[in-house]
Amino acid sequence: MQLPDLSQKPPGYVLASILCSLGGFLFGVDTGIIGPVTVMEDFTKYVGNPSPTIHGLIVSSILIPAAISSFFAGRVADALGRPRGIAIGSFIFGVGAALEGASMHIAMFIVGRIIEGIGEGLYLSMLVVYICEISPPRNRGALTTGPQLLITLGLVTGFFTCYGTADIGSSFSWRLPFILLAGYSLVFSTAALIWLPASPRWLTLHGKTSEASAAWEKLGVPAADREKILDQYDTTVVEAAIPDASGDTSAGHVTSTTVATPKSKKAKILDVFSSDARPRLFLAVFLMTMQQLSGIDGVLYYAPLLFQQAGLSSASSTFLASGVSALVIFAVTIPATLLADRWSRRTNTILGGLAMSLTMFLMGTLYASHTVHPSAGAARWVVIVCIYLFAVIYCVSWAVGIKIYAAEIQPQRTRAAATSLAHGGNWLSNFLVALVTPTLLARSSYGAYFLFGGCALITAVACWVWMPETRGLSLGEIEDAFARGRGWGRGSGIREFVRTLRKGGMHRSVVMPAAVEA
Incomplete structure (x- = not known):
């Protein structure tokens, strides 16, 4: 296949992925402003000098609503389509941010965060699903990391917005960041509703084959790539491609006939727990x-x-x-995004977990040994460097790989629902972290670091045992690999791990072999 001419307009699926990724910017801005806002002098006076527990509750109040709405995001996406679901969710998010900026008392502020969380849970989990469904396999990794890249840009925007407003000397110092966030959300919601094409996969699954063909053309996806994408459907798709002289079907003509497989509503809901989908659901929820x-x-x-x-x-x-x-996070995320499909998903996750646990354990040890002094000494600078280093390692490993992995390993019929459940688990654990971190820091200078480092280490070990490789595989090849029982499915659980250890080594069947580029 010939490479695209860089002087020409980018394909529609690239432009749609970039627009969709802007949803991550909203999440990043909120994450970047909420921490600095809650320690601003005018905000602490407004709240009444909150205790560490109340501080954590204010920050984390967005997360439980996000977790709950995330569980239903898959149904919304399947019923209304990905772009409409994204637009509705981001609009609700913006309403919540506006309430925070205009709040007259702390109860109104928390209500605003709850509404913001409902919208965040609805739209955020749809971003990767949508991009995954419109992207050719060779571009899927780089494009689906777009939301993460925009999250880091949002972090930069949020932190420096607060840095710029902190000295205003009135409540406008903490209100302005939320007002700006509400404006960003309204613009994104409108743009998503107007310019994001419907997912051709979603259209095909709903029997709208002519509209799906028009969507493929608008997205500029080559015919050969459409074939790779369409083979994931729970429908019977018969395609006949006429290849050119070199055997490449992208230059030929493709005709398709689609026959939907009827299913009951109950069956669709329970499909995520079917024998072929359940292991992948559990793996995605664990990782997220x-x-x-x-x-x-x-x-x-x-x-x-x-x-x-x-x-x-x-x-x-x-x-x-x-x-x-x-x-720094934004800077390192750019090359990590561009190289997403060149790094092993499995190795990246394992090494990232080990490196993150090392930095956390180092900071915890320094605090536990009472060598960190606020006014002098090298240990405090080691801690500051480790904070930066931890964030960098996370962004080039887990931030890039895990969200892609959680979406791409799912069967097509359960991808939206399973990804939403995985994001729900992500929100719940996020809530726990946001709630308890201020209390842990207040009661122990080192407890939080050892807790987080231990979780990263456990995850690295679990991924070494159970995580299959998916880099470069088409969604159909991933489906086939799991169907054959390779990876974290049949024959490779704890019993297999113990059995191989007794034999003196790790058996090759525990993981899928490294994939080649699609």
Whole structure:
């Protein structure tokens, strides 16, 4: 297949993926502003100098509603289509942000965060699903990491917005960031509704074959790639491609006939727990849950507190340090996104978990040994460097790979629902991290670091045992590999692991062999 001419307009699926990824920017901005806002002098006066528990509750109040709505996002996406679901969710998110910016008392502020969470859970889990469904296999990794890249850009925007408004000297210092966020959300919701094409997969599954063909043309997906994508349907798709002289079907003509397989409503709901889908659902939920228990949002939400604990005393210095950390995260996420399909999903996750646990254990050990002094000494600078290093390692490993992996290993018929459940687990663990981190930091200088480091280490070990490789595989090849019982399915659970250890080594059947580029 010939490479596209870079002087020409990018294919429609690239433009649609970029637009869709802007939804991650909203989430990043909220994550970037909520931590600095809650330690602003005008906000603490407004709330009444909250205790660490109340501080954690204010920050985390967005997450339980996000988890609940995330569980239903798959049904919304399947019923209304991906773009409409994204637009509705981001609009609700913006309404919540506007209520926070206009709140007259703390109860109104928390209600705004709850509404914001409902919208966030609805739209955020649909982003990767939509991009995954419109992307050719060779571009899927890079494009589906787009939302994560925009999340990091949102972090930069959020931290530096607070850095710029902190000295206003009125409640406008913490209201303005939320007002701006509400404006961003309204613009994104409108753009998604107007310009995002419907997913051709969704159209095909709903029997709208002519509309699906028009959507493929608008997205500019080559015929050969459509064939790879369509083979994931729970429908009978018969395609006849006329290849050119070199055997490449992309230049030929493709005709297709689609016959939908009828299913009951109950069966569709329970499909995520069917024998072929259940192992992949559990693996996705585990990875998405442990992604947050690594402590990343404890670092992002409470970066000013962590830097203050390490010895940066003034609000401006902690906000600046937080903004610099966001810039570093954004900078390293760019090459990580571009190289997403060149790195092994499995190896990246395992090595990332080991490296993150090492940085957490190092910080915890320094605090436990009482070598970190706020006013002097090298240990505090080691802690500050480790905070940056932890965030960098996370962004080039777990942030890039896990969300892609959780979506791409699912069968087509359950992908939206299973990904939503996995995101629900992610929200719940995120809530726990956001709620308990201030209390842990107040009661113990090192407890949070050992907790998060232990979770990262456990995940790395579990992935070494159970996580199959998927890099470069088409969605159909992933489906076939799981159907054959290779990977974390039949014959490779704990009993297989123990059996292979007794034989003196790790058996090759525990993981799928490394995939070649599609």
